[in-house]
Amino acid sequence: MSNLFSGINARLRGTANKPVPAKSPISSTPLTDDGQLALPSSLSQASQSSTSLSIASKLPPLPASPSLSQTIGMMGSPEEALNAYPLPRPLPVWLNPAYARHIVKGNFMTLSARPKTVEQGEWVAHQVVEHYRNLWNFVRVVFEKEEDGKTICNATSCPRMSAGMNHSYTWLNNRFEPIELPAFEYITLMQRWISGKIDDTKIFPTEASGVSFSYNSQITTTALLTGPDEWVGKRSGFPKDFFSICQTIFLQMFRVYAHLYWAHFTEPFYHLNLEKQLNSCFSHFVLTATALDLLKPQELEPMQPLIDLWAANGTFPPESKAYEYANLKAGARLLQLGGMA
Amino acid sequence: MSEGEFAPPPTPNIESYGPNAVYNRERCYQLAQGFFKDAVRRARERHERQKELKLRLESPELLSRRELIWSHSGKLEAKYLRFLRTKEELSNYAIVKTIGKGYFGEVKLVRKRQDGRVYALKRLFKSEMISKEQLPRVRAERDALAESDSEWVVKLFTTFQDNVSLYMLMEFLPGGDLMSVLIKYQIFSEDITRFYTAEIIMAIEAIHNLGYIHRDIKPDNILLDRGGHIKLADFGLSKGFRKDHEKSYYQELLQRPVPPSSRPQNNRHSVNIDEISLTVSNRAQINEWRRSRRLMAYSSVGTPDYIAPELFSTNGYSFEIDWWSLGTIIYECLVGWPPFAAETFYDTYRKIINWPHTLLFPDDIQLSYNAVHLIRSMINAPDARLGRNGAAEIKNHPFFAGVDFSSLRRIRAPFEPPLTSDVDTSAFPVDDLPQEGDGEEEGGPAPGGGGDASGGGLLLGAEDPEMFLPFLGYTFKRFEKSYTA
Numbered sequence: 082m083s084n085l086f087s088g089i090n091a092r093l094r095g096t097a098n099k100p101v102p103a104k105s106p107i108s109s110t111p112l113t114d115d116g117q118l119a120l121p122s123s124l125s126q127a128s129q130s131s132t133s134l135s136i137a138s139k140l141p142p143l144p145a146s147p148s149l150s151q152t153i154g155m156m157g158s159p160e161e162a163l164n165a166y167p168l169p170r171p172l173p174v175w176l177n178p179a180y181a182r183h184i185v186k187g188n189f190m191t192l193s194a195r196p197k198t199v200e201q202g203e204w205v206a207h208q209v210v211e212h213y214r215n216l217w218n219f220v221r222v223v224f225e226k227e228e229d230g231k232t233i234c235n236a237t238s239c240p241r242m243s244a245g246m247n248h249s250y251t252w253l254n255n256r257f258e259p260i261e262l263p264a265f266e267y268i269t270l271m272q273r274w275i276s277g278k279i280d281d282t283k284i285f286p287t288e289a290s291g292v293s294f295s296y297n298s299q300i301t302t303t304a305l306l307t308g309p310d311e312w313v314g315k316r317s318g319f320p321k322d323f324f325s326i327c328q329t330i331f332l333q334m335f336r337v338y339a340h341l342y343w344a345h346f347t348e349p350f351y352h353l354n355l356e357k358q359l360n361s362c363f364s365h366f367v368l369t370a371t372a373l374d375l376l377k378p379q380e381l382e383p384m385q386p387l388i389d390l391w392a393a394n395g396t397f398p399p400e401s402k403a404y405e406y407a408n409l410k411a412g413a414r415l416l417q418l419g420g421m422a
Numbered sequence: 423m424s425e426g427e428f429a430p431p432p433t434p435n436i437e438s439y440g441p442n443a444v445y446n447r448e449r450c451y452q453l454a455q456g457f458f459k460d461a462v463r464r465a466r467e468r469h470e471r472q473k474e475l476k477l478r479l480e481s482p483e484l485l486s487r488r489e490l491i492w493s494h495s496g497k498l499e500a501k502y503l504r505f506l507r508t509k510e511e512l513s514n515y516a517i518v519k520t521i522g523k524g525y526f527g528e529v530k531l532v533r534k535r536q537d538g539r540v541y542a543l544k545r546l547f548k549s550e551m552i553s554k555e556q557l558p559r560v561r562a563e564r565d566a567l568a569e570s571d572s573e574w575v576v577k578l579f580t581t582f583q584d585n586v587s588l589y590m591l592m593e594f595l596p597g598g599d600l601m602s603v604l605i606k607y608q609i610f611s612e613d614i615t616r617f618y619t620a621e622i623i624m625a626i627e628a629i630h631n632l633g634y635i636h637r638d639i640k641p642d643n644i645l646l647d648r649g650g651h652i653k654l655a656d657f658g659l660s661k662g663f664r665k666d667h668e669k670s671y672y673q674e675l676l677q678r679p680v681p682p683s684s685r686p687q688n689n690r691h692s693v694n695i696d697e698i699s700l701t702v703s704n705r706a707q708i709n710e711w712r713r714s715r716r717l718m719a720y721s722s723v724g725t726p727d728y729i730a731p732e733l734f735s736t737n738g739y740s741f742e743i744d745w746w747s748l749g750t751i752i753y754e755c756l757v758g759w760p761p762f763a764a765e766t767f768y769d770t771y772r773k774i775i776n777w778p779h780t781l782l783f784p785d786d787i788q789l790s791y792n793a794v795h796l797i798r799s800m801i802n803a804p805d806a807r808l809g810r811n812g813a814a815e816i817k818n819h820p821f822f823a824g825v826d827f828s829s830l831r832r833i834r835a836p837f838e839p840p841l842t843s844d845v846d847t848s849a850f851p852v853d854d855l856p857q858e859g860d861g862e863e864e865g866g867p868a869p870g871g872g873g874d875a876s877g878g879g880l881l882l883g884a885e886d887p888e889m890f891l892p893f894l895g896y897t898f899k900r901f902e903k904s905y906t907a
C-alpha cells in the first residue's frame with residue numbers, strides 16, 4: 082500500500098519514496114500543499130445547484146430533488162430545453178449523435194442488474210471495482226508520459242480540474258478551503274484515495290467465507306432486520322460507511338469522466354479512435370450509478386446533455402433511472418441537430 | 423440555426439501522437455473491448471443460473487429446501503464476485519508436485535491455501551513466449567479453454583499473471599494422460615480402443631462445434647479424469663476463427679534450419695526408415711521409441727507423428743486435420759506405435775507426406791477388417807477423409823456398431839485410476855520430472871510481500887504486469903459451480 086502511494090507521490094513530486102499514512106481523509110486533516118493527502122470536496126465550486134461545501138463521505142443522503150434538467154423539461158420546446166444548458170457554441174463534438182455511438186449493442190442494463198439472491202453491498206462493491214478498472218483504462222492514456230516526458234493531460238493543457246465552462250472541481254486544503262489543482266494532480270490524488278479504499282479489506286472484504294445473500298420475505302425466514310442498525314453490506318461484512326464511501330468514489334469517477342469528455346474527447350480519444358469505447362464505458366457507468374443510487378440526478382449536471390441524448394436515442398432504456406433523469410426534449414433536439422430525428 | 427451546430431470533428435490523426443500514446447491506445451482499445459465481451463458473457467451465464475434457480479424454487483419437491491437453495495445461490499454468486507474483485511497470485515497456492523512438462527512450461531499439482539482445493543496449474547514463461555513468438559499460442563489456449571464449457575474439455579478456472587509468468591489454473595485430472603496408459607499397456611484390445619476412440623470423437627466434435635480446430639491431438643494431450651474418462655487438454659496450437667491466433671506454426675517449424683542430428687545424411691540407418699518398426703520382432707526399437715517419446719514431448723520440436731500432411735503444405739487446412747490425428751492414435755492403440763514413427767522429425771515428416779505408400783499394417787498383428795477400414799478412411803486425403811462432413815459419419819462407421827455415443831460418460835471406463843488421496847500422482851511421470859524443494863512451499867512471493875498490484879485497485883503506470891500489451895486480456899475467471907459453501 083505504501084508502495085503504491087509513494088510511487089505515485091514520487092512520480093508526482095519527484096521526491097523520494099515517503100510512506101503515506103493510510104488515514105481516512107475524513108477524520109484527518111487533508112494536506113494538499115505537500116501533496117501528501119487530501120480529499121475531494123463533494124460539490125463543484127461553480128455549480129449552480131449548490132453553494133455549500135462539505136465533505137462528501139459525511140453527507141447524509143440528499144433528498145431526491147428534481148434536477149435542473151427535469152425542471153426545464155417540464156416546459157418549453159426542445160430548442161429551449163437544450164439552450165437552457167450553458168453549452169459553448171458550436172456544440173462539443175461529443176454531443177453530436179454521430180460521435181455518441183458505442184461498441185456494444187443491446188441493453189446495457191443487463192450488465193448492472195443485481196442477481197436477486199446477491200446481497201446489495203456485495204453487488205455495489207463489485208460494480209465499484211469494475212467501473213474503476215474501466216475508467217482507469219482511459220485515464221492511463223492521458224496520464225502516461227510520452228518519450229519527451231510529457232503527459233497528454235498536464236498542468237498547461239488542464240490547469241484546473243474542469244468539466245466545461247461552469248464546472249471546476251476543487252480539493253480541500255488543510256484549512257478546509259477549496260483549492261484549485263491542475264486536473265493531473267487532482268486525478269492523481271483522487272486515484273490514490275480511491276485505490277486506498279478499494280484495497281482496504283476492512284472496507285472491501287475479500288474472504289470467501291464472509292459472504293451472505295439477500296433477504297426475500299417470500300423465501301428466507303431469517304428475521305428481516307430493519308432500522309438504524311442495518312446498513313447496505315452489513316451482513317456481508319462491509320462497514321457502516323461503506324455505501325457512502327462508494328457514493329464518493331462514484332462521484333469522483335464521474336468527475337474524471339466529465340473531465341475526459343470536456344477536455345480530452347477529441348484530444349486524444351477521438352484522434353486515437355477510442356471515442357466509442359469511451360462512450361460505452363461511460364454510458365454503462367451512468368446506468369449503473371443511477372440504478373444503484375450511487376449518483377444523484379443533480380450530480381450528473383456537467384454531462385446532462387449527453388445523458389439526454391442517450392435517453393433520446395435509446396441507449397438508456399425507458400425503464401432505467403438514467404432515462405428518468407434525462408430531459409428527453411433536449412436529447413431530441415440534439416438528435417434533430419445531428420440530422421437523426 | 424448556426425448556434426446549434428456542432429464543432430466540426432477533426433480528421434482523426436493518430437500520427438500526431440507519440441509511441442507511448444499509440445501503445446496505450448492499443449491497450450485501452452483491447453481492454454474496453456475485452457471488458458464488454460467478458461461482461462456480456464458473465465451476464466448471460468448469470469441469467470442462465472437465475473433461470474435455473476427460479477425453476478428450482480418453483481419445484482414442489484424442493485419446497486422444504488427453498489431457503490437453502492436461495493441462500494446457497496446468493497453465497498455462490500457473492501463468492502464469485504469476490505473472486506473477480508481480488509487478485510490471484512502464485513502465493514495463494516501451495517505446490518505439491520510437478521506432474522507435467524512441455525517445452526514452454528510446466529504443470530504442477532497445487533493446493534489452494536484458502537480452501538484446500540486441489541488444482542493443476544500450468545505455468546508459461548513470458549520471456550519464452552515473447553522470444554519464441556508464441557503469443558498467438560498463449561492466446562489461443564486461453565480463449566479455447568475459457569470459451570468452452572464442455573465435459574470433454576479440461577476445465578479452466580482462472581488465468582492470472584505476474585511479471586515472469588502466465589498461469590492457467592485447471593481442474594486436476596488424476597488419471598494422467600493417454601500416453602502414460604499406452605506406455606504402460608503397450609497395446610489395447612479393439613474393445614478398449616473403441617471406447618477411447620468413441621470418447622475422443624465426442625471431444626473433438628465438441629471443440630469443432632465451438633469453432634476451434636485443436637491441431638495437436640495426440641496421446642499426451644488426452645487426459646483421464648478420476649473415472650477414467652477422457653478430456654482434451656493443451657489448446658496451445660488450437661485455431662479459432664480469430665485474428666490473433668493466426669500463425670502457421672508448423673510452417674515456421676519447417677522453415678527453421680534442420681538440426682544437424684536430424685539431417686538424413688547424418689543418419690545412416692535412415693535409408694530404410696520406411697520399413698522399420700513394422701514387425702513385432704522389432705520390439706527393442708519400439709521400446710526405444712516409447713522411452714524417447716516422453717522426452718520428445720518436452721522438446722521444442724515435439725512429435726510430428728500425429729500431424730496431418732496438409733499442415734506441412736501451404737494450401738491450407740481445416741477441421742479434418744484433427745480426424746487424421748485420431749486415425750493415427752487408433753493405429754497406435756491397436757498396433758503399439760503410430761503409423762509414421764521414425765527416428766527423426768524429418769523422417770517422420772517424409773513418411774507423412776508419402777502416406778499412400780508408407781501407411782502399412784504389420785502382418786503379425788491381427789486387426790479386424792473394420793478397424794483397418796476405419797484407420798484407412800481417416801488417414802486419408804483431406805477431401806476423402808472420414809469426418810470431413812462432421813463427426814456423425816465417423817460414428818456411423820461399422821467399427822462403432824452398437825456404441826451409444828450419448829451415454830459414454832455414464833459407462834465404466836476400462837482403466838479407472840486407483841487413487842489413494844486427492845493428491846495421488848501415481849499416474850504421472852513425477853520421478854522423471856525435476857521437482858523443486860520438497861513439495862509444499864515453493865515459488866511465489868510470501869503473501870503480502872512483493873506482490874504486484876493488490877486488490878481491485880490498479881497501479882498507476884506500467885508496473886502492473888497485467889497491463890503489458892502482449893498479455894493484455896489474458897486474465898480470466900470462471901464461475902465455479904462446485905464451490906462449497
Ligand SMILES: Nc1ncnc2c1ncn2[C@@H]1O[C@H](COP(=O)(O)OP(=O)(O)O)[C@@H](O)[C@H]1O
Pocket residue numbers: 521522523524525526527528529542544576592593594595596598599642643645655656657658
Ligand atoms: N489439468 C491437468 N491435470 C493433470 N495433468 C495435466 C493437466 N494438464 C496437463 N497435464 C499434464 O501435463 C502435461 C503437459 O501439459 P500440456 O498442457 O499438454 O502442456 P504443453 O503445452 O507443454 O504440452 C500433459 O501431457 C499432462 O500429462
Ligand SMILES: [Mg+2]
Pocket residue numbers: 524642643656
Ligand atoms: Mg501437451
Ligand SMILES: [Zn+2]
Pocket residue numbers: 233234235238239264265340344345
Ligand atoms: Zn486534462
